[in-house]
Amino acid sequence: MDDPAGPSSRDLRIVHPAHPGAHVLALHGRADASTTDGLEDDFLYATAYGPRLVVDLSGLLYGDETLLGLLVQAQKFHDVELVGPLAPSFQRRLDITGVAAWFTVHPTLTAALNH
Template sequence: MDHRTDPPDQLTLIEASIPVPPAWILLLRGAVNGCDEEELRAVFARALAHPRVPLIVDLGSLEHADAFLLGLLLAARTRTRLHLVGPLSRSFKHRLDVTGTPDFFRVHATLTDALAAVTAADAGGGGTTPPLPGQG
């Protein structure tokens, strides 16, 4: 395991695919800035290449996220079951509030909770993405 300490204004990104429950996990730590767009676009593309596999994005250690990440998350939720892990930073919560999108996402307290939700959805056939607020 890498124990280096990255500057808080730099993005550290870890991705993993797990077999049980089937899920693609992205862990973001630090801060998302404009220079991270290409890497984030590629990581999300890899995750969304498997639309039947839920995507879990852990934002609990993310200090700052720009509008680009929010756009990727909004697009991802239309293509797969998306779960976020918090707690969400104050600035990202504010971004969600300003854009009117906080209800678009499932936010779990821990990765374990998100994995349990994926397992429960798979067991209950709940594999659909919830509709956008106001669309039924």
């Protein structure tokens, strides 16, 4: 049953905190095929914003190949930096696919923005 105070852990909540010099996407919950409607649009908008995209995954409980594909696609055209700690299952997905080295993972959003 969903918590009346907010989304359940099965939902994906996307926040766009404003920061000069970078577009930030903060993902909370689960990013999988059943929850990522609209996420591609968020990535397209974010990458149109400028050359630097910071994706805060510290609130992500699970991310599947949909999220991985969006990150890889965005990395082709922009500097994409991640904020962790990453969910262990998503870190394994990055490692297994061989793309972990493509992304800088910062311990906090502040560290990423000051980089």
